Amino acid sequence: MLLVISGLLGLDVLLSRVGTDGTPSGTRQFVPPTAFDGGSVIDPREPTVRPVPPRTVALTFAEGPDPQWTPRVLDVLARNDVRATFFVTGAQAARNPGLIREIVDAGHEIGNRTLTRTDLREVGARRVQLELKSTDLALAGAAGITTTLAQPAHLTTGSLDQAAWNSLLRIGNHGHQVVVPDRDSEDWRGRGPDAVLAASTPHDDRGTVLLMHDAAGPDTVAALERLLPQLRSTGWQVDSVGAAFGLRTTTVPAGLLDRVAGSLFVGVVVASAWLADALRALLWAAAALGILRMVFVLVLAPVQRWRSRRWVPPWQISQRVGVIVPAYNEQAGIAATVRTILASDHPVEVIVVDDGSTDRTAEIVEQQFGRHQHVRLIQQRNAGKAAALNTGLAAARSELVVVVDGDTILEPDAVSRLVDHFTDPSVGAVSGNVKVGNRRTMLGRWQHIEYVIGFNLDRRVYEMLGCTPTIPGALGAFRRSAVLAVGGVSDDTLAEDTDLTMALERDGWRMAYEENAISWTEAPATAGQLWKQRYRWCYGTLQAAWKHRRSVLERGPGGRLGRLGLPYLLVFQVLLQVIAPVVDVAAFFALLSADGRTFALTWLAFLAMQLLPGIIAFRMDGERLRPLWALPLQQVAYRQLMYLVVVQSVITAVAGARLPWQKLDRRGQLTPARR
Structure with a gap:
């Protein structure tokens, strides 16, 4: 029993880990120059870099889904008739399978944000495969789909270096296209809606991939309420990654084996999260x-x-x-x-x-x-x-x-x-x-x-x-x-x-x-x-x-x-x-x-x-x-x-067993202790 509990709690700790922000750490010599020009979709298998069309915002949300704030974000998008792409972590997708289905039913896209937000520049090919495959299984178990889009954590155009490019090539080996944001709303900093709105608003006519976080809290929701009407009124098109880049297929139905394995994975993750919460309360x-x-x-x-x-x-x-x-x-x-x-x-x-x-x-x-x-x-x-x-x-x-x-x-x-x-x-x-x-x-x-x-x-x-x-x-x-x-x-x-x-x-x-x-x-x-x-x-x-x-x-x-x-x-x-x-x-x-x-x-x-x-x-x-x-x-x-x-x-x-009288061995070493 303790081994099972330890395994489930260990999984919960692994899935609850928070990574660190990535910054460029090496040379950019082998990175295509077009990857620095703005938000893009990179197909590492070619490799090709596709920029965002002018005056177009590819709206993305990351780190979710969050049971408190993702439904609020979906409500704002519905009121403004906007579609977006939600790059979910495998951990959160497995913990909140109902939200994944809600996102898909609302017409939004789903992308792969890796299992635990691990910085893929710092891990090998096996870990990249584990992070991506685990998230795909979570999506298959939650909504019966898999996705061709991936967005590694801690990656923007400003953090592209040779190590990051190598990690993108590894992602391509598993059939994913990488969405690289060039604009970060920084809603996770908690500086208020005005700061989020300022960071999210384009300053010229170049297209952009905007990164927001549906788990960040009220600042995201409040800024989004103002941002979407503002962009529409100035002639900007706001859409999902697939629509903004003209991608034909971003999600595909999962196979039967992946659905079964994904359901088991979701069940284990949900059990580990429930057990962790219950045992912390018990503690x-x-x-x-x-x-x-x-x-x-x-x-x-x-x-x-x-x-x-x-x-x-x-x-x-x-x-x-x-x-x-x-x-x-x-x-x-x-x-x-x-x-x-x-x-x-x-x-x-x-x-x-x-x-x-x-x-x-x-x-x-x-x-x-x-x-x-x-x-x-x-x-x-x-x-x-x-x-x-x-x-x-x-x-x-x-x-x-x-x-x-x-x-x-x-x-x-x-x-x-x-x-x-x-x-x-x-x-x-x-x-x-x-x-x-x-x-x-x-x-x-x-x-x-x-x-x-x-x-x-x-x-x-x-x-x-x-x-x-x-x-x-x-x-x-x-x-x-x-x-x-x-x-x-x-x-x-x-x-x-x-x-x-x-x-x-x-x-x-x-x-x-x-x-x-x-x-x-x-x-x-x-x-x-x-x-x-x-x-x-x-x-x-x-x-x-x-x-x-x-x-x-x-x-x-x-x-x-x-x-x-x-x-x-x-x-x-x-x-x-x-x-x-x-x-x-x-x-x-x-x-x-x-x-x-x-x-x-x-x-x-x-x-x-x-x-x-x-x-x-x-x-x-x-x-x-x-x-x-x-x-x-x-x-x-x-x-x-x-x-x-x-x-x-x-x-x-x-x-209901009965025990015999159990006599202890005495050594005759007893002396009254000094108090």
Whole structure:
């Protein structure tokens, strides 16, 4: 799909290119002197030069057809009963086939202005053939005709030199006669109708080929309204090239093969133009959504932080809290995890559920903590994380439980800060602040930025809106009775923490976020491991969103989840990611278009604007700003990996496939980073 889009956008950029004005650049030694005497029709096959008869204006229009101004020009010509020759570019003819038919039906002539207004003096024979043949195909597809007349861009009698003459000889090889204008109305300069009229009016009785531009705008139309009656009143004849030069045939019916090929060409060009316009609109819409999210976050996140700083628990919860650690092949970090949990400043009981590990996870826990009175090891056959959590919930002796991954290190006050929120009887679960510990590599640094700017800022927004979709399994606290009331931890999805959170909200519980309950996790150290993790997260989130889709019809916390949380989640974390590849392709080709410089500056300004929420998020989390130097690189490289993960997850979800539990390889290199 991206290859097709790239091809169509590349074609649109090619057809939208604007050439430069041609000026004489070489000797005129081999150019026939009669070619400089005035407007003429040159047959390069002979070669012969035919001048315009005296007191005759061969009226030509170039660079069109234009959907706005060509119909206005046709109206003026009709009112004055004048025929003209329209030298159309292949790009514009293919984009506006209806206008080509309108020009022909009105009795005007059609000429070939090349496909892209390329200066044919600067290209070889193959490019000349491509420019002319493509335009002929566009005319065949649009109106079923081809033309014997050609007028290369940037060519007047004043710009004829040896290079130009050689290009005319190449044009003759393809059966075209070349119309060389000697008078340029310069309507494209935008100097007003009076200036156009002055430049278009002959100063003697010699015949002339007048060049005007039906895509130039209102100056052309206004000047033409005055020019035609003025010439008629002074005895001048104004006509098309064919009539002015007495040419018998200027257009011929196209063959069947050319009509079919031309129709296909017109269809592709129209599709490329439509796609370019649509994707540019999509590009700006995506940018607008990004800016809207940024403003939304920057307004709500500081308010949430201000409220959380002012909140003080009405009393201290002193009872012992069960900390459940589901573990599967966690030998690299399980000892450090249990050790930091036991170092909590709140009374805890550690319940390690070994879910059929094939490494030394259970052995390490037994050897190092087997005699500890507040550590219990439960071993079971491998049944998945959800089953391990349910086993831990069944074994817990406390109403409040904390869930910690087997590769996580806790700060000493993390548990106490989490359980403080349960003094509010409406709170069913509390999210902690999970940070990346292995952030020395570029991949780790990018994930660190994502955790701080993306996940943590979003959690603040979700809490303000009352629609938190996920209490992370890496560090989250729950009311045990509330979890059991919704049926425990479900294995319906790969994102069991998201599924459980949504179920609790639909059951009427409120979710909270505690920024000072900090844990350190070992982020994936390779791109492959990162892909595996995010693929599971994204696919599981889609499963959970679909499972709880009926929450949009509910009231209370469940209704807020359905009407606020799920749309926010799906728009900013799924939809924008799915269209991101197309947006990036559109952005790349927009840089190559005529307004590429403006777009580049806009994109750089948008990138710079992203530093603002980054700085605020890092300040809120008490992090150093130094890692933010990697933010531009994250937007260019890391983001591509993330949106490909989302695209694959969406395709998998649409296909209805089920994925197995995917365990990441841990290296045991986790140490709390200095903030």
